[in-house]
Amino acid sequence: MRRILQASSLLALLALAACQTVQGAGRDLESAGQVISRESQEVQAGS
Template identity: 55%
Template sequence: MQKTLVGLGAILAMLTLAGCQTAQGFGEDVSTAGQVIQQESAEAM
């Protein structure tokens, strides 16, 4: 389970870095990625 979350986090990080073009966009992307990880971990429990 933990490997799945780590893999998901790595994929989200790559997409975030590839998709954002400004510091504000980066912050929004990181926030969104954090929310997705929290939701996935809550569902796993």
């Protein structure tokens, strides 16, 4: 029983860490997309 509790605690911790990592990566990609969009709008406006 104790082994199952330890394993489930470890899995919960890993799942939480993975979720935070994916969320951070999503924010980074969103930022990059906004920069690219802004730059392309500036180029189109200048043409």
